Amino acid sequence: MEVRGVKNRETHQWLLKRHYAKRIPSISHAFGLYNDMSLIGVVTYGMPPNYAEMKAWEPYQIIELNRLVVEDCSPKNSASVLVGRSIKMLPSPCVVISYADFRMGHVGYIYQATNWVYTGVGGEGHPIYIMKDGSERHPRHEKDLDMGLVDHVEKTMGKHRYYFFHGNKKEKADMEDKLRFPSLPYPKGDTSRYDASGHVEKQGILFQ
Numbered sequence: 176m177e178v179r180g181v182k183n184r185e186t187h188q189w190l191l192k193r194h195y196a197k198r199i200p201s202i203s204h205a206f207g208l209y210n211d212m213s214l215i216g217v218v219t220y221g222m223p224p225n226y227a228e229m230k231a232w233e234p235y236q237i238i239e240l241n242r243l244v245v246e247d248c249s250p251k252n253s254a255s256v257l258v259g260r261s262i263k264m265l266p267s268p269c270v271v272i273s274y275a276d277f278r279m280g281h282v283g284y285i286y287q288a289t290n291w292v293y294t295g296v297g298g299e300g301h302p303i304y305i306m307k308d309g310s311e312r313h314p315r316h317e318k319d320l321d322m323g324l325v326d327h328v329e330k331t332m333g334k335h336r337y338y339f340f341h342g343n344k345k346e347k348a349d350m351e352d353k354l355r356f357p358s359l360p361y362p363k364g365d366t367s368r369y370d371a372s373g374h375v376e377k378q379g380i381l382f383q
Contacts, residue, residue, distance in 0.1 A: 176208060176209065176210050176215075176250065176253065176256055177208075177209045177210075178206055178207070178208055178209075178256070178257055178260040178261055178264070179206065179207055179209065180204070180205065180206055180207075180264065181205050181206060181207040181214075181217065182205065183202045183205050183219075185205070185207070185217075186202065186205045186207075186217045186219055186242070187199055189216075189217045189242075189244045190217075190219070190242050190244065191309055193244045194242055194244050195279055196242070197309065198305065198309050198310060198311050199308075199309055199310040199311065200219065200221055200241040200242060200310075200311050201221030201222050201224075201241070201311065202219045202220070202221050202241075203220055203221045203222060203238065204219070204220040204221075204238070204261075204264075204265060205217065205218070205219045205220075206218050206219075206257065206260075206261040206264065208245065208249075208253060208256065208257040210249065210250060210253075215245060215246040215249045215253060216243075216244055216245030216246060216249060216253060216254065216257050217242070217243075217244055217257075218240065218242065218243045218244075218257050218258060218261050219240075219241055219242040219243075220238045220239060220240050220241065220261075220265065220271070221238070221239055221241050222238070222239065223237055223238075223239040223272055224239075224303065228272065231353070231355055232270050232350075232353060235268055235269060235270050235342075235346075235350060235353075236266065236268075236269045236270070237269065237270040237271075237272060238265060238266075238269050238270070238271050238272070239271070239272050239273060240258070240271055240272070240273035241273070243257070243258065243285065245257060252288075254285045255285055255288045255289055258285055258286070258289050259289045262289075262339060262341055263341075265341055267341050267342050267343075267346075268340075268341060268342030268343070268346040268347075268350070269341050269342070270338060270339070270340060270341070270350055271291075271338065271339040271340075271341060272336065272337070272338055272339075273286060273291070273336075273337050273339075274297075274334035274335060274336055274337070275334055275335040275337065276332070276334045276335075277296075277334065277335055277362075277364075278332060278334075281335070282335065282362055282363065282364050283335045283337055283361075283362065286337040286339075287361045289339070290339075291337040291338060291339045292337065292338045292339070292340075292351075292354070292358050293335065293336070293337055293358065293359050293360070293361050293362065294336050294337070294338060294354070294356035294357065294358060294359060295335075295336060295356060295357075295359050296333045296334065296335060296336065297333065297334070297336040297356070302328055302329070302330060303328065303329045303330070304320060304325050304328055305325070305326050305327050305328065305329055306324050306325060306326060307324055307325070307326045308324075312325075335362055336356075338354065
């Protein structure tokens with residue numbers, strides 16, 4: 176298996192047809208997982224919706240892993256490979272945050288397998304503008320937002336919150352000191368799967 180950067184638009188079919196959220200988030204970095212030249216998964220990273228979170232980590236950049244989709248029939252540990260290798264391709268140093276939605280039956284075992292720090296439940300109550308094209312806009316976009324293109328507004332729900340520190344040994348230690356929440360034991364429980372059977376193109380990205 177191989178992980179490579181892909182264009183943001185190449186992830187859209189995966190996010191709209193195969194991810195349970197059915198929406199396109201803010202995407203700053205996108206990566207694909209290939210097996211025998213076929214695209215079998217994507218992961219995207221973008222700006223977190225919480226401005227206070229970004230301020231709290233200064234001078235470090237914080238990036239949110241906001242979507243992860245891998246084929247059900249993929250080789251064992253495919254999702255862990257995609258997450259672990261893609262993080263190494265992000266700008267360094269940076270803090271990576273991600274959430275596992277326990278209401279969708281997600282515990283965050285991928286993050287546990289790749290040694291993230293678990294800090295409990297967070298991320299609730301932030302407004303998200305859902306656009307008519309299926310994309311998301313967050314409060315930081317309000318001044319540039321065309322309200323005529325907004326379909327509806329949602330509030331984020333509480334989810335399991337994980338952090339990963341990407342940098343050298345000194346930078347990681349400094350990030351750990353800046354962590355505002357206690358590090359907690361990993362949660363456990365049964366996980367649920369959702370329908371991710373929508374057709375997407377799997378060829379043609381590798382050599383672009």
